[in-house]
Amino acid sequence: MTTNIYEEEFKVEGGDFMNVGTASTTLKSSLEMVGIPSSITRRASIIAYEVEMNLVIHAGGGIIRSLVSTDKLMILAIDEGPGIPDIDLAMQEGYSTASDAIRELGFGAGMGLSNMKRNADVLKINSEMGKGTSVEAIIYFTENTEWRK
Amino acid sequence: MAGGIKVQEINCAGCANCIKSCPTEAMRVIDGCVSVINELCIDCGECMRNCPHKAIMMDEDExxxxxxxxxxxxxxxxxxxxxxxxxxxxxxxxxxxxxxxxxxxxxxxxxxxxxxxxxxxxxxxxxxxxxxxxxxxxxxxxxxxxxxxxxxxxxxxxxxxxxxxxxxxxxxxxxxxxxxxxxxxxxxxxxxxxxxxxxxxxxxxxxxxxxxxxxxxxxxxxxxxxxxxxxxxxxxxxxxxxxxxxxxxxxxxxxxxxxxxxxxxxxxxxxxxxxxxxxxxxxxxxxxxxxxxxxxxxxxxxxxxxxxxxxxxxxxxxxxxxxxxxxxxxxxxxxxKGIYKLEKEITATRRNPLATDLNSAMSRLKELNRIYSELPHIDCGSCGRPSCKALAEDIIRGQGEMTDCIFKLRETISELSREIADLAEHTPHTLRGKRV
Structure with a gap:
């Protein structure tokens, strides 16, 4: 039997704060339609939202590709932005390189990557300065962490 | 659970104002009159506010x-x-x-x-x-x-x-x-x-x-x-x-x-x-x-x-x-005395997935996206659905067809008329070369 994979791709424009959240909303509705449990759907929308924010704030846009197979869900974000100089530092809560202008909009609190890590089972980040960044987040379906009973 | 509103069929013009105002996309126009998908209705009253024909009313007791x-x-x-x-x-x-x-x-x-x-x-x-x-x-x-x-x-x-x-x-x-x-x-x-x-x-x-x-x-x-x-x-x-x-x-x-x-x-x-x-x-x-x-x-x-x-x-x-x-x-x-306590736990209402198993649901979602990509994406409501996406979903669920979309219908008619014109060129051998 060939593995059935559902794929969805979303293009994100840099600096487009007006439409931020669309990728996550679209993904949420797709996952609901295929019957993914809401606890997983919620984690996936948080990850999608945070990668979308990063693409908008830091990377000048990029693409978000979501892949669903029978045992896991993968969210890939690929950009050709400036890259992350120190990934470990960027993972720390509260660390942000966002400009004051962006912080004034209420974004750039430095919670993005740590939020992703909290909600993903596996999070891989590859970044090359001047070339771009790719983020790969995986959620396995076997695990069933309930957010609150 | 739509207990609070009712549709006065005689007043319903079959327009798309209410279906587009519904936050849970619980309304459809079917056969010229609006109908409510009960499981999705939250009784917010938005449809009443947006009905220019006063066809939706509160279903109150006398x-x-x-x-x-x-x-x-x-x-x-x-x-x-x-x-x-x-x-x-x-x-x-x-x-x-x-x-x-x-x-x-x-x-x-x-x-x-x-x-x-x-x-x-x-x-x-x-x-x-x-x-x-x-x-x-x-x-x-x-x-x-x-x-x-x-x-x-x-x-x-x-x-x-x-x-x-x-x-x-x-x-x-x-x-x-x-x-x-x-x-x-x-x-x-x-x-x-x-x-x-x-x-x-x-x-x-x-x-x-x-x-x-x-x-x-x-x-x-x-x-x-x-x-x-x-x-x-x-x-x-x-x-x-x-x-x-x-x-x-x-x-x-x-x-x-x-x-x-x-x-x-x-x-x-x-x-x-x-x-x-x-x-x-x-x-x-x-x-x-x-x-x-x-x-x-x-x-x-x-x-x-x-x-x-x-x-x-x-x-x-x-x-x-x-x-x-x-x-x-x-x-x-x-x-x-605990008089404030709820009797029952409040639980989520699950929307029906496209299929019961993940594999076929994914195939149907792909099909849904393909259908959606062919629709005009202007969410006009003429098909009786609140959005092109909702029509695509209805089609996948067997509750609608592509030609419910007036734009697709026009396309189909235009293709058909071209075919008819083509066919008209084909005269039977017995008639060819003769004046008909």
């Missing part, structure tokens, strides 16, 4: 029938008391209703609202910060919206019963009476509270009649109004629940610490706030008060008065937020 009984016991929504300039306080309204043999049990309601506010304040005091904010259960439409659109938030809905249910329970216990109760409601959602409540098997009330109905009857010159200024003195904290922020203020009055609350009204604000909460962006907030109607319950479709005037009356009310020792003692007794 007041004329109810009031023809010897005596009627009614519990009124707080909005009822701010609808009429002529009846400026609760006592006047009580007198007016009494002259119709209607017993208004609002004293119990004001106690019940105190109990609810107190119970919520206690829960907020004891809840650990990572489980905050909690969400109000006052607006039945908000509960249903969460059940349908924000399933992951049902655990945050504060498990406290509706103050109306509590008030009736206390009244029954104190008076030992068992009369049918009529709830005066400002919106379709509170009709559903009576007919199909969430969090309990049955409602303590039996009938639901709109606030508008009784206000009109009162103003039509039924009973005599005494013009003398009466000393108010009654607890009017609970009336503030009918405007945005009133519930939070009431809970804060009982809280041991300063609460961080967010109060919003209107469907769009409510949806935006819940979305932010679902994304985990509301850390540090204790309580969320939301109402689907603009300005709160005074903006409900079943009121008679302008919501702006109602708000102005509420804003200029003298409210005593200090709870007296006597009041505290009375409510604490009921609190200890």
């Amino acid at each position: 007041w004329d029938l109810i009031s023809s009984q010897e005596s009627v016991v009614a519990i009124c929504d707080p909005t009822f008391y701010v609808q009429m300039g002529a009846y400026a306080n609760q006592i006047l309204i009580k007198q007016a209703l009494a002259s119709w043999n209607v017993t208004d049990i609002s004293d119990y309601a004001s106690l019940a609202f105190d109990i609810v506010a107190y119970s919520i304040a206690r829960m907020l005091d004891h809840e650990s910060p990572q489980n905050l904010p909690l969400i109000t259960t006052y607006c039945p439409a908000v509960i249903r919206l969460i059940q349908i659109n924000f399933p992951e938030l049902v655990g945050r809905v504060v498990p406290v019963d509706s103050p109306f249910e509590i008030a009736v329970a206390i009244w029954r216990e104190v008076t030992g009476r068992n009369d049918d109760i009529t709830l005066l409601v400002p919106c379709p959602a509170k009709i559903t509270l009576v007919r199909n409540p969430v969090g309990r098997e049955d409602s303590n009330a039996q009938y639901a009649v709109s606030v508008r109905k009784l206000v009109r009857a009162l103003l039509a010159g039924g009973p005599k109004i005494s013009s003398e200024q009466l000393e108010v003195g009654l607890n009017n904290r609970w009336l503030q629940w009918s405007v945005t922020g009133g519930e939070s203020a009431h809970i804060s009055a009982f809280s041991q610490r300063p609460l961080k609350t967010i109060s919003v009204s209107g469907l769009r604000n409510t949806m935006d706030l819940l979305k932010e909460m679902e994304l985990g962006r509301l850390r540090g907030i204790d309580y969320i008060e939301c109402r689907v109607c603009d300005l709160g319950c005074i903006g409900g479709v079943g009121n008679a008065e302008s919501r702006f005037l109602s708000k102005s009356r509420l804003d200029h009310m003298d409210i005593n937020w200090n709870i007296s020792a006597d009041e505290m003692e009375a409510l604490h007794g009921w609190y200890e």
Whole structure:
């Protein structure tokens, strides 16, 4: 039997704060339609939202590709932005390189990557300065962490 | 669960105004008339607001029938008391209703609202910060919206019963009476509270009649109004629940610490706030008060008065937020009895997936996306669905066809006519070369 994979791709424009959240909303509705449990759907929308924010704030846009197979869900974000100089530092809560202008909009609190890590089972980040960044987040379906009973 | 609205088929023009206003996409135009998908309806009343033909109405009980009984016991929504300039306080309204043999049990309601506010304040005091904010259960439409659109938030809905249910329970216990109760409601959602409540098997009330109905009857010159200024003195904290922020203020009055609350009204604000909460962006907030109607319950479709005037009356009310020792003692007794607790847990309403197993659901979702990509994406509503996406989903679920889209229909006709023209060129051999 060939593995059935559902794929969805979303293009994100840099600096487009007006439409931020669309990728996550679209993904949420797709996952609901295929019957993914809401606890997983919620984690996936948080990850999608945070990668979308990063693409908008830091990377000048990029693409978000979501892949669903029978045992896991993968969210890939690929950009050709400036890259992350120190990934470990960027993972720390509260660390942000966002400009004051962006912080004034209420974004750039430095919670993005740590939020992703909290909600993903596996999070891989590859970044090359001047070339771009790719983020790969995986959620396995076997695990069933309930957010609150 | 669409208990609060009904469609007057004769008035329905089959236009697309209501289906496009529905927050859960619960409406379709089928065979020239709108129909409601009951499982998805939250009774918010948006469709009523947006129907230019007055084809959608509140499905209330017949007041004329109810009031023809010897005596009627009614519990009124707080909005009822701010609808009429002529009846400026609760006592006047009580007198007016009494002259119709209607017993208004609002004293119990004001106690019940105190109990609810107190119970919520206690829960907020004891809840650990990572489980905050909690969400109000006052607006039945908000509960249903969460059940349908924000399933992951049902655990945050504060498990406290509706103050109306509590008030009736206390009244029954104190008076030992068992009369049918009529709830005066400002919106379709509170009709559903009576007919199909969430969090309990049955409602303590039996009938639901709109606030508008009784206000009109009162103003039509039924009973005599005494013009003398009466000393108010009654607890009017609970009336503030009918405007945005009133519930939070009431809970804060009982809280041991300063609460961080967010109060919003209107469907769009409510949806935006819940979305932010679902994304985990509301850390540090204790309580969320939301109402689907603009300005709160005074903006409900079943009121008679302008919501702006109602708000102005509420804003200029003298409210005593200090709870007296006597009041505290009375409510604490009921609190200890656990009267505020919901009977049943509130659970999420799952939308039907496209197929029962993940594999075929994924294949059908791919097919859905393919169909969607062929549609014009202008969400015109002419197909009777609120959006092109909804049509694509209906097609996949076997409840529609591609040619329901007028643009696709035109394309198909144009292709067909080209084919017909082509076919017309093909004359049978016996006729070829001859004049036909």
